[in-house]
Amino acid sequence: MQTRNQLADIYAGVLRKSNAQAWEQILKHKSLLLRALNQLQEEGYVEVVTSNSIEELCAELLEKGSIFKGDLATLPPDGKVEIPDIQDLKSVQKISNDRMLNALASLYLGAPAHVYDCQAWWHFPVNPDVPSSNAQLWHRDRDDLAVLKLFAYVTDVDMSSGPHAFVPRSHTDHGLKTILTKDDISNPKANGLSHCFMSDQDLQQLGYRNVPKIWQGPAGTCFLEDTRGLHKALIPTGQPRLIFSLVWTLSPGFRFL
Numbered sequence: 001m002q003t004r005n006q007l008a009d010i011y012a013g014v015l016r017k018s019n020a021q022a023w024e025q026i027l028k029h030k031s032l033l034l035r036a037l038n039q040l041q042e043e044g045y046v047e048v049v050t051s052n053s054i055e056e057l058c059a060e061l062l063e064k065g066s067i068f069k070g071d072l073a074t075l076p077p078d079g080k081v082e083i084p085d086i087q088d089l090k091s092v093q094k095i096s097n098d099r100m101l102n103a104l105a106s107l108y109l110g111a112p113a114h115v116y117d118c119q120a121w122w123h124f125p126v127n128p129d130v131p132s133s134n135a136q137l138w139h140r141d142r143d144d145l146a147v148l149k150l151f152a153y154v155t156d157v158d159m160s161s162g163p164h165a166f167v168p169r170s171h172t173d174h175g176l177k178t179i180l181t182k183d184d185i186s187n188p189k190a191n192g193l194s195h196c197f198m199s200d201q202d203l204q205q206l207g208y209r210n211v212p213k214i215w216q217g218p219a220g221t222c223f224l225e226d227t228r229g230l231h232k233a234l235i236p237t238g239q240p241r242l243i244f245s246l247v248w249t250l251s252p253g254f255r256f257l
């Protein structure tokens with residue numbers, strides 16, 4: 001992780017120089033965004049409370065996503081159903097172009113950020129004997145050297161509807177030093193050198209003792225995460241969950257790096 005972050009810093013420096021004008025504009029928002037930026041840097045997550053496009057986003061996605069709710073016969077075994085072609089929705093366009101969100105993503109990534117992807121998907125409760133999907137196991141995203149994701153709940157989410165979870169401080173080498181012992185950090189599965197999908201027990205065995213942040217909240221709950229840190233979706237046992245994500249990267253993205 002240390003090497004990836006060092007490479008990301010070098011790359012961000014190059015991007016700042018080649019987009020000097022855009023970077024100058026972004027810097028103007030820094031003082032307003034400083035608290036959120038600090039929390040992202042330290043903890044790897046921050047709640048977003050100010051984006052006024054969220055209500056419209058929920059309404060549009062719920063409408064588009066509702067047609068898939070009736071069709072339980074064709075539900076895949078892991079219960080995940082993606083909503084296609086959401087990028088052209090007005091509310092998705094609006095949030096992708098939100099000036100303050102883009103400025104925060106850019107300040108966090110260290111250079112003008114690239115909107116890399118947006119997705120929305122249902123997780124439906126399924127037979128508990130079915131093995132968890134990758135996203136329902138602890139993992140680190142590998143889309144780029146540096147990445148920031150916005151998640152927005154489109155439905156109300158409590159412990160029975162598969163909330164999203166994140167291990168605070170697992171996103172940087174510096175943070176890992178505060179939550180793991182020196183011996184634990186040298187394990188490639190613990191420090192992120194080795195890409196893997198892990199259970200709660202795996203994490204305990206690797207030395208992770210800190211309590212994950214579990215995001216519960218009504219539709220419209222919205223947060224940013226550095227998903228280079230450990231995260232997953234819990235398995236829904238009662239209600240299904242519809243969630244939206246918007247992803248910023250430094251480069252146009254590599255899908256898996």
Ligand SMILES: O=C(O)CCC(=O)C(=O)O
Pocket residue numbers: 135141163164165227231232233234243245
């Ligand atoms: O569905 C979730 O809460 C987790 C999704 C995830 O791992 C991701 O978007 O990178």
Ligand SMILES: [Fe+2]
Pocket residue numbers: 135139140141227231
């Ligand atoms: Fe992920």
